[in-house]
Amino acid sequence: MDESEIAPPAKRVFPPLYVSTGDASIDRLAFFHVLERLKTQKRTGWVDNKIPNAESISDHMYRMAILAMCTSDNTLDVSKCVMMAVVHDLAEAQVGDITPREGICKQEKQRLEAVSYRTTRTPSPTSDVKVPYRKRYIIWSMICSMVRQQRYESRLSGMNTRREKRKKRSSSKVCLCVSYLRVPSIHFDTSLDLDRLEMALQAREYEMAHALDLQPFFDSSLPRLRHPEVKRWGEDLARTRPR
Numbered sequence: 001m002d003e004s005e006i007a008p009p010a011k012r013v014f015p016p017l018y019v020s021t022g023d024a025s026i027d028r029l030a031f032f033h034v035l036e037r038l039k040t041q042k043r044t045g046w047v048d049n050k051i052p053n054a055e056s057i058s059d060h061m062y063r064m065a066i067l068a069m070c071t072s073d074n075t076l077d078v079s080k081c082v083m084m085a086v087v088h089d090l091a092e093a094q095v096g097d098i099t100p101r102e103g104i105c106k107q108e109k110q111r112l113e114a115v116s117y118r119t120t121r122t123p124s125p126t127s128d129v130k131v132p133y134r135k136r137y138i139i140w141s142m143i144c145s146m147v148r149q150q151r152y153e154s155r156l157s158g159m160n161t162r163r164e165k166r167k168k169r170s171s172s173k174v175c176l177c178v179s180y181l182r183v184p185s186i187h188f189d190t191s192l193d194l195d196r197l198e199m200a201l202q203a204r205e206y207e208m209a210h211a212l213d214l215q216p217f218f219d220s221s222l223p224r225l226r227h228p229e230v231k232r233w234g235e236d237l238a239r240t241r242p243r
Helices: 024-034 036-040 044-048 057-069 078-087 106-120 131-156 162-182 186-210 215-219 228-238
Strands: none
Touching: 024 036, 036 057, 044 186, 057 078, 057 186, 078 186, 186 215, 186 228
16 A cells, blocks of 8 residues: 555554552552553554554564574574563553654654653663664563562562562563563564564565555565574565565
């Protein structure tokens, strides 16, 4: 579909930021319920192109995780790549799948992010940090706001029981998973490539299912692949398209 045929997007309305109650059980359940938004929110690019029954954000992240498990690169810690895949768009539960054509300027994005940082007292990155890296701070802020309270309770109790130890470990796993996204690494770079490849795979499937030409999705993904194996997968995919 030509971009000129796509209707202007409606003004995005953001849900209110979650504020910790101080009760670990309430905050934990709130976090579990927020995850449901990822199951119901459709990916904006497909909605704009009027794709019937478009994939959700969590659909996208699930296949990314499986793609990570398919790599034969022994230099990668596949478990890290899988965990990155299942949390990398977690912030979209709060801000949605924002696309450039929605007209939300860089300054407004930074303002929204700053609100998230202040809510959780997480240091805000500088404005010149690349968008993918700034996005990771939103994810970290949201996770910590909802699940870190139980970590504090465990510390205050002196870790006197096995149950408290298990609580601390389970909370730490979530925060550890998100912490992988805070530091540039080969795992994060590979996850970005898997993100792009997954979008290209989905675009090809929609092309075949609905007789569409979704060239812009390939232009913005396949040429940017850098990991040798993922790049080869992209080349295999490109060969399935009509020339």
